[in-house]
Amino acid sequence: MMSERKRLHPIAILFQLFNWLKSSLFLLIILFISVDSFYFVLGLIGYLLFLVVSAVMSWSRFFYLVDEDGLRIEYGVIKRTKRSISKNRIQSIDLTESIVHRLFKLVRVQIETATTGLQAEAQLSAVRLDEGYALRKQLKQVRATESVEGEEEEIANDPQRVATNRELFLFGVTSGGVGIILGSLGVLFSEFAEYIPDTIYDTTWEWFVASSIIVIVSLVAALLILIWIISVGFTFIRYGKFTIKKQENELLITRGLLEKKQLTIPLGRIQAVGIEENIFRQPFGYVSVFAEIAGGSADDQSSASAVLFPIMKKQEVSSFLDTYVPGMSWEEEVSWISAPRAARKYYLFRSIILPVLALAVLWYFYPSFMWIGLLILPIAIFFGWLRYKDTAFSIQENMLLLRYRVFKRMTVQVPHRRIQAFEEKQHVIQRKDKVATLSLSIISQLGGKSFTLKELRTEDIEQLNEWYSTRNNRGKRSSFRKR
Amino acid sequence: MRQPPEHKIDIRALKVWKISAVIYHAIFFCIIALLAFFTYKFDWPLWILITGVLLWILSTCLSIFIIPKYRYLRWRYEIFEQEIYIQHGVLILTRTVIPMIRVQHVETEQGPIMKHYSVASVSISTAATTHQIPALSEEDASNLRDRISQLARVDEDDV
Numbered sequence: 112m113m114s115e116r117k118r119l120h121p122i123a124i125l126f127q128l129f130n131w132l133k134s135s136l137f138l139l140i141i142l143f144i145s146v147d148s149f150y151f152v153l154g155l156i157g158y159l160l161f162l163v164v165s166a167v168m169s170w171s172r173f174f175y176l177v178d179e180d181g182l183r184i185e186y187g188v189i190k191r192t193k194r195s196i197s198k199n200r201i202q203s204i205d206l207t208e209s210i211v212h213r214l215f216k217l218v219r220v221q222i223e224t225a226t227t228g229l230q231a232e233a234q235l236s237a238v239r240l241d242e243g244y245a246l247r248k249q250l251k252q253v254r255a256t257e258s259v260e261g262e263e264e265e266i267a268n269d270p271q272r273v274a275t276n277r278e279l280f281l282f283g284v285t286s287g288g289v290g291i292i293l294g295s296l297g298v299l300f301s302e303f304a305e306y307i308p309d310t311i312y313d314t315t316w317e318w319f320v321a322s323s324i325i326v327i328v329s330l331v332a333a334l335l336i337l338i339w340i341i342s343v344g345f346t347f348i349r350y351g352k353f354t355i356k357k358q359e360n361e362l363l364i365t366r367g368l369l370e371k372k373q374l375t376i377p378l379g380r381i382q383a384v385g386i387e388e389n390i391f392r393q394p395f396g397y398v399s400v401f402a403e404i405a406g407g408s409a410d411d412q413s414s415a416s417a418v419l420f421p422i423m424k425k426q427e428v429s430s431f432l433d434t435y436v437p438g439m440s441w442e443e444e445v446s447w448i449s450a451p452r453a454a455r456k457y458y459l460f461r462s463i464i465l466p467v468l469a470l471a472v473l474w475y476f477y478p479s480f481m482w483i484g485l486l487i488l489p490i491a492i493f494f495g496w497l498r499y500k501d502t503a504f505s506i507q508e509n510m511l512l513l514r515y516r517v518f519k520r521m522t523v524q525v526p527h528r529r530i531q532a533f534e535e536k537q538h539v540i541q542r543k544d545k546v547a548t549l550s551l552s553i554i555s556q557l558g559g560k561s562f563t564l565k566e567l568r569t570e571d572i573e574q575l576n577e578w579y580s581t582r583n584n585r586g587k588r589s590s591f592r593k594r
Numbered sequence: 595m596r597q598p599p600e601h602k603i604d605i606r607a608l609k610v611w612k613i614s615a616v617i618y619h620a621i622f623f624c625i626i627a628l629l630a631f632f633t634y635k636f637d638w639p640l641w642i643l644i645t646g647v648l649l650w651i652l653s654t655c656l657s658i659f660i661i662p663k664y665r666y667l668r669w670r671y672e673i674f675e676q677e678i679y680i681q682h683g684v685l686i687l688t689r690t691v692i693p694m695i696r697v698q699h700v701e702t703e704q705g706p707i708m709k710h711y712s713v714a715s716v717s718i719s720t721a722a723t724t725h726q727i728p729a730l731s732e733e734d735a736s737n738l739r740d741r742i743s744q745l746a747r748v749d750e751d752d753v
Binding site for chain 1 (some may be wrong): 696
């Protein structure tokens with residue numbers, strides 16, 4: 112048992128410094144541009160000194176301690192804070208090793224309770240690797256304290272699945288990362304466009320006009336392939352060695368080649384499971400599996416749900432979920448109740464309204480670029496149609512399956528008891544078509560989250576309402592009356 | 595469609611809504627007046643002022659004379675043994691069902707105008723959402739609050 116209070120590894124000072132610098136970077140850049148450079152450098156030196164001193168001080172005043180009850184941390188230079196987190200309240204303990212951590216054999220420990228939000232309840236930014244693991248072992252509450260040997264034995268039999276390189280390659284190739292990289296390159300280019308001298312534009316243009324079509328096409332193709340390869344590389348760095356393992360009542364997920372992340376997901380906190388099919392994977396029958404989890408801090412900013420496995424065949428989902436998330440039995444073939452034909456016009460309207468408006472503006476200012484519309488409009492109509500086709504739900508005893516699409520097709524399975532509220536919305540035009548919008552709320556990592564299915568038949572929603580409503584279970588109408 | 599909920603909210607809600615709309619529009623009017631002053635002083639283009647005034651007139655008519663009535667007519671709620679059923683919305687009709695066991699806490703709230711008319715609002719929170727019944731008589735509100743929290747206590751489910 113660790114019983115004396117401990118400090119973090121001194122490298123934590125660097126992390127703290129880096130964090131502060133990162134958050135003040137924007138301000139520094141503005142100052143750099145607007146202030147005379149001599150004073151700027153002077154101010155910067157002063158500021159850095161101040162930061163270094165405060166980082167050292169806050170490190171020297173940060174202590175942690177593990178005892179029988181749980182974890183205690185003390186911090187703060189001027190205002191001292193003592194926080195204790197009881198073992199029983201700890202939901203999960205996540206370990207992350209960034210490149211810097213790995214150089215020094217360190218690990219970052221994040222301790223989560225049920226509180227929802229972006230921040231972990233307690234974070235130890237750098238502790239020794241072995242100590243981090245020991246800490247996790249100590250803080251894990253073992254309900255009926257069994258013998259350690261028995262525990263070890265069990266671990267050997269725990270189901271585990273590792274993503275193979277082939278799977279990861281498929282995942283990277285179909286991730287649509289090309290679009291994201293191209294997009295960010297575009298943004299970057301537009302930011303720096305004004306700093307590029309005109310002569311470069313001119314020579315490029317001259318070259319472009321002089322070259323043959325074949326050269327240009329092959330150049331563009333080469334560029335695309337290069338970007339594609341880079342995006343596959345990024346996938347490997349992020350998801351490399353993806354491993355999911357089930358230990359008693361929790362899932363242990365490890366991933367990352369450079370930055371190793373280890374997440375624990377208590378099974379009891381899984382609110383919903385689902386599969387995600389993007390437009391490149393869907394034709395090949397590949398999906399990725401995710402879960403919505405109550406509480407904890409978001410794994411990354413882009414999505415609030417946790418990836419259970421990056422890619423697998425659709426047929427495998429059922430047995431995968433049976434093994435790792437028991438109680439969420441996934442039916443492969445279900446009968447879907449889709450949005451009615453009357454819904455189609457709403458979907459198409461919503462998909463094309465923005466492009467049409469944008470094109471109208473374009474037509475007004477740059478009529479010669481109208482051909483772009485010929486590219487965008489069919490895509491918009493296609494997605495609108497797909498969204499209409501994919502919107503559906505299905506009731507499976509005490510589970511509800513929802514299917515919808517924004518760009519990726521999502522199929523989510525929510526148990527009855529995880530649905531927090533049921534809402535049905537209908538505006539005046541929808542009423543004439545006898546359709547309404549349904550939205551169901553669940554708890555997610557960032558607090559509440561709702562799934563919305565637009566323009567379902569009112570009678571279908573009625574049926575769903577009957578399924579959801581508990582008013583007829585025990586009671587009649589309440590005795591509550593207005594006076 | 596399922597039958598709408600049975601109970602209407604307190605009729606005094608109308609007065610509360612109207613009075614708060616009047617207050618907001620008085621503030622809005624001050625901004626318009628300021629705009630008129632700038633237009634006069636700095637020769638701002640006239641259309642800004644005209645748009646502002648038109649918006650003010652439209653918004654005043656709607657939110658003082660028209661919307662509160664329809665909002666009141668639409669607002670319904672009903673408390674069952676097992677669930678709470680709410681309906682509201684003027685242009686977009688919304689119906690919400692909240693199972694009693696999902697309710698995390700209930701609170702009543704009362705601002706100065708509501709205090710004057712002896713009405714209060716009741717907020718019902720689940721772990722994911724919050725729903726508010728805007729105006730009930732003080733007595734009804736506190737009864738409802740106590741009742742919901744009593745019913746919600748039934749079952750200590752995990753999350």
